[in-house]
Amino acid sequence: MAPWQEIAAERQAHRESTIEALANLPDPIKIPDFGDPSKLPLNVYKTCQYYLTPREIEITEASPVALLAQLARSTYTAVDVTRAFLKRAAIAQKLTNCTTELLPTLAIARAEELDAHLKTHKKPLGPLHGLPISIKEHLGLKGHDLNAGFCGWVGNIAFETADILKPLYDAGCVFYVRTTEPQTLMHLETSSNLYGVTVSGFNRNLSSGGSSGGEGALIGMRGSCLGVGTDIGGSIRSPAASNGVYGLRPTSYRLPMGSQSATMQGEEHIVPVVGPLSTHLPALSLFMSVAIGSKPWLSDPMLVPIPWREESYFPLNAITGRTKKIKIGVMKWDGVVMPHPPVLRAIGEVVKKLREWKEEFEIIEWKETQAARAWDIISALYFADGGKEERAAMAETSEPVLPLSEWILTQPKVPKPPGHTMNDLWGLTLERDDFRREFVARWNESGIDCLLCPVGPGVASRLGTAKYWGYTSFWNLVDYPAVVFPVGRVGEQDKGDWAYARGQGAGEKDKWNMGLWDPEYYKDAPISLQLVGRRFDDEKILEALNIIQGKIGLPFIDATQ
Incomplete structure (x- = not known):
């Protein structure tokens, strides 16, 4: 096996190549070179905005629910939205070190399919039609690296896509970027020998949280509006808090955990969970309703067969x-x-x-x-x-x-x-x-x-x-x-x-x-x-x-x- 330094250099080069690929799209997306990171301001949120068009800002800062309504009405095409988020994710990476790879070819092809479906059938494919969703790297994506933050695990390729991602894809979402995580997946920060340290875009002296810190930093910078993280000790909530976004740690055994990479697989003493992070609160319920609405307990007998409940716990009486x-x-x-x-x-x-x-x-x-x-x-x-x-x-x-x-x-x-x-x-x-x-x-x-x-x-x-x-x-x-x-x-x-x-x-x-x-x-x-x-x-x-x-x-x- 190659020395860890060579493995890390190869992974970082791969990541850079996925950003450079944006410039090779039929309609190129150009990403600025920010030079020496130490010369950047501590708060780089507005730095990110400076390199976006008004329309790209409008798209990437819309709430997921509003964005879905606009996609359904063809106000935006899925390709428009995917390109905007690819661009903003690439800029967020340059500023906070939050991604492991962009997926431009996969994402644009998927967006084109969704636009064709809407044009032909006059209705969205599903409740997440055209919505870009980011993914924490240790959740399997078929055909992609699955290293869980360890240099020695680079080269392990996912044979199938993680169970939690399948209902989201079936509901019409677009997977377009994968995000950083720490060595061992057991930090409340995000640092690894593979990719270095991920920081908060609001103060680059500070951590993005962990272990879903790439998700937190990316969503905080509005390079994503909805992402998937995991939590065994705070790994969704710490990044959400560190970046001023929303994050839900669900009860265990409500969402499927299959097809991801980590140590301690099979332990049942402290059960990890998968869950959403988002720029807006309603998207957390949307994520849960879609994932649980697929009845994942029919294929995973470990899950509790409780549907996502829409009734009010605190109802209002008109009088x-x-x-x-x-x-x-x-x-x-x-x-x-x-x-x-x-x-x-x-x-x-x-x-x-x-x-x-x-x-x-x-x-x-x-x-x-x-x-x-x-x-x-x-x-x-x-x-x-x-x-x-x-x-x-x-x-x-x-x-x-x-x-x-x-x-x-x-x-x-x-x-x-x-x-x-x-x-x-x-x-x-x-x-x-x-x-x-x-x-x-x-x-x-x-x-x-x-x-x-x-x-x-x-x-x-x-x-x-x-x-x-x-x-x-x-x-x-x-x-x-x-x-x-x-x-x-x-x-x-x-x-x-x-x-x-x-x-x-x-x-x-x-x-x-x-x-x-x-x-x-x-x-x-x-x-x-x-x-x-x-x-x-x-x-x-x-x-x-x-x-x-x-x-x-x-x-x-x-x-x-």
């Missing part, structure tokens, strides 16, 4: 108003790591606005006391073999073990290599189940419909520092659905005399996180929060968030403005 208030628990911090000031400010502002709508919302304080225990359990369950598979994959080419890979692999108190005994694993699984029973009892006692909480210990992380997973991994442990949404961005109001920054921490993790805070360093970073519901209440939390947004006017400040 008396809302028939049931939305009871919202509010967790400002988890008792282990206090979030940075912008996150606390965002929670305070949202809660203040919610309290103004007394006829709609009831607010309940939630005090969390079990976050440290939750991390001990889930971190021990992540690597039942003591990290053997991850280290073996990296050893194939002697690629360096990146700092965040080493960090997560050494987090568990147990097991150390060679891993758990069977009895150890059974015992930890029972501990997980006990934790879940205790937690649902607390939830039931509170009577809440959903829980508002931070997504992380701050906004997008400084590069190399995403070492506290508690605000996302907690919900993987109990398997609760969670949706991330933008609230605002770091600005002048965060430069105040925060007593927090000088306070005594609750422990070493808290003190370390406090030491990272600097309002100037995080300037323009999106501020996001998370709404959580109990298992299989995916539809309920999306409806609740839709109502909340409508009443209090979220986001208060759009990161793109």
Whole structure:
């Protein structure tokens, strides 16, 4: 096998060739050369816009639902839309390092087929007709590389397309780009020896989140309006939060996970999920309704046969108003790591606005006391073999073990290599189940419909520092659905005399996180929060968030403005 450096160089050259291919289309798409990345501004969102035509901006910044309506009416052709997103994705790549390859030939051919279908049949192929959708790289796309972020796995070719992508394709979407992911797929940032570091387009000093960080950065830059990510500890929600977009971690066993590349295949102690990220909230429900509407449980017996439910959980009566208030628990911090000031400010502002709508919302304080225990359990369950598979994959080419890979692999108190005994694993699984029973009892006692909480210990992380997973991994442990949404961005109001920054921490993790805070360093970073519901209440939390947004006017400040 070639040295890892040669493999990485080949992959990067391949990626560049897919961008250069845009110039060879019958109607060429020219992509600017930005030169030395260090000379770019920290916030490159408007830099991206500068190289687009007004029509391309109009297309790529439309909501997916609005775009689909325009495609159905032939206001735009599928080719128009695909070309616009290919161009913006290529520019986003130059600015944030978020893609592994563009798919111009495949995408344009598909778009032409869809335009021909609409012209012939006078109706769209399906509910996603002509909509470009981006894909996290470790989800299989037939005939394409499937390396999961490991140099030694380059050359593994997908024999079939991932199960989650098939219903989307059948509904008429266009796959046009694949996005970056980290080594091991177990970072809340996105860095690998193959492609380097993916950054946030709103502040290039900061991470795009992970492990679906390529999706987050691309969608944040509006190089995609709807993408597919995966989540085992925060990998959809962290990138959504870091880039000011929406992301849903569904309940496990609602969407199919087949035909993707990763280590630990077959483990069932902490089940990964696949889910959507988007520029607009309604697209999350659209994605779920299409994917679940295909009845994936008929071919995957592991899935729960629950259709996507369209009925309202909080109906309106024309005379008396809302028939049931939305009871919202509010967790400002988890008792282990206090979030940075912008996150606390965002929670305070949202809660203040919610309290103004007394006829709609009831607010309940939630005090969390079990976050440290939750991390001990889930971190021990992540690597039942003591990290053997991850280290073996990296050893194939002697690629360096990146700092965040080493960090997560050494987090568990147990097991150390060679891993758990069977009895150890059974015992930890029972501990997980006990934790879940205790937690649902607390939830039931509170009577809440959903829980508002931070997504992380701050906004997008400084590069190399995403070492506290508690605000996302907690919900993987109990398997609760969670949706991330933008609230605002770091600005002048965060430069105040925060007593927090000088306070005594609750422990070493808290003190370390406090030491990272600097309002100037995080300037323009999106501020996001998370709404959580109990298992299989995916539809309920999306409806609740839709109502909340409508009443209090979220986001208060759009990161793109």
